[in-house]
Amino acid sequence: MQEQSPAPSISIVIPVYNEEAILRASLVDLIDRLEPLGRSYELILAENGSTDRTAALGRELSERFEQVSSRHTDDANYGKALRDAILHARGDIVICDEIDLCDTDFYSRALGILEDPTVDFVVGSKTMVGARDERPLHRRLGTRVINDLLRWTLGFQGTDTHGLKAFRRKPIAPIARACLVDRDLFASELVIRAQRAGLEVREIPVLVLEKRPPSVGLARRVPNVLKNLAKLFVAIRIKG
Numbered sequence: 212m213q214e215q216s217p218a219p220s221i222s223i224v225i226p227v228y229n230e231e232a233i234l235r236a237s238l239v240d241l242i243d244r245l246e247p248l249g250r251s252y253e254l255i256l257a258e259n260g261s262t263d264r265t266a267a268l269g270r271e272l273s274e275r276f277e278q279v280s281s282r283h284t285d286d287a288n289y290g291k292a293l294r295d296a297i298l299h300a301r302g303d304i305v306i307c308d309e310i311d312l313c314d315t316d317f318y319s320r321a322l323g324i325l326e327d328p329t330v331d332f333v334v335g336s337k338t339m340v341g342a343r344d345e346r347p348l349h350r351r352l353g354t355r356v357i358n359d360l361l362r363w364t365l366g367f368q369g370t371d372t373h374g375l376k377a378f379r380r381k382p383i384a385p386i387a388r389a390c391l392v393d394r395d396l397f398a399s400e401l402v403i404r405a406q407r408a409g410l411e412v413r414e415i416p417v418l419v420l421e422k423r424p425p426s427v428g429l430a431r432r433v434p435n436v437l438k439n440l441a442k443l444f445v446a447i448r449i450k451g
Contacts (some may be wrong), residue, residue, distance in 0.1 A: 219278070222380070224307050226292045231263040232321030233422055234310060238272055239278070241313040242392075248318065254279045256444040257296035260287030290390075290397025297387045300380055307376040307398070311422040314375055320415055321377035331382050331410040334402060335375030357399075357436065359424035364444050365403055369414055372399040382410055391446040396439040403447065 223241075227234060238254070245252060256269045258281055269281030282299065284292050297305055304325060306318055314335070321333040337344045337354060344351050354371070361367035373395065383401070386408060390400045406412050 216277075217251075218281050218301040218303075219253045220302055220304065221248075221250050221318075222255060222302035222305045223252060223301060223318075224255045224257060224293065224305060225310050225313075226257040226259060226289050226296070227261070227265055227269065227310050228259055228289070228292075229263050230265050230310050231261075231268060234265060234268050235272065237310050237313055238276075239401040241289075241315070242276060242278075244313075244315045245318075248315070248322070250322075252278060253300070253302060255296045255300060257284070257292035258282065258294035259284045259289065264349055277346070288393050289395060290393035292443070294387050294390060294397055297380075299385060299439045302321045305376075305378055305380050305383070309374065312375065312419065314417060317375045317415070317417055318377070320336060321375075323446040324413055324415070325377060325379065329411055330413055331406050332378040332402070332412040333376065334369065334371060334412060335417035336369070336371035336414040337374060337417060337419050337423065339370040339414055339416050342422075343416075343418045345418070345420045353433075357440075360440060361399055361403065364440070365447050367399075367403050368406055369402070371414065372402040374398075374419070376402075378405070382408075392439045392442050394435050394439055396436060396443055397429040400443055400446070408448070 258266050258269050266283055273279045273281045282296055284295060291305065317335050323332050324330055336342055358371060361372060383405060386404045387401055390397055390404065392400050402412065
């Protein structure tokens with residue numbers, strides 16, 4: 212039986228769905244830009260239900276780079292894939308990124324904040340003062356509507372839940388395991404449950420400049436978001 216390598220300092224988790232066009236170049240560029248961090252790391256590609264060559268490319272990249280691994284889930288489900296990767300991460304710190312962002316500036320700032328032992332979770336906010344969101348207007352409005360709904364219905368205290376995150380694995384892993392919704396709102400449930408558990412959650416502003424249009428359009432996402440918002444309300448307000 213092959214011995215497992217020592218646990219890295221950081222686990223970087225990136226869900227991917229139909230990213231054949233940008234996966235290889237984005238990952239190679241990210242690996243180059245991670246060297247100045249000076250920390251050991253693993254990169255977990257959480258491929259989910261892709262219909263192009265994303266899964267095959269993920270396997271090829273994991274063979275080429277020892278720090279890269281590729282996980283697969285059959286259905287196109289962002290939240291399910293993200294949860295699976297978080298629960299298989301081995302680093303003390305887990306960073307959740309997007310393949311079209313790969314924001315190492317966020318990594319550096321979040322890691323600096325997490326050096327404070329009282330902080331458990333850092334969220335990269337697209338909407339707080341100081342942030343720059345270069346996405347199309349309809350997507351910016353969609354983010355604000357969802358965050359307003361989370362505040363009104365679930366008592367969310369913050370400005371954003373979806374996107375870049377960094378957190379301590381040990382206190383957050385059981386919270387991820389307890390989450391009941393998936394798809395887009397898994398990330399929201401994770402942040403809200405961390406807050407409700409009394410963990411220290413900080414937000415920092417980020418620049419969002421995507422490399423390509425979203426792999427799943429907003430119109431297709433809205434029905435699932437609304438359905439999962441109702442499930443999340445039941446999960447948190449009723450079941451607790």
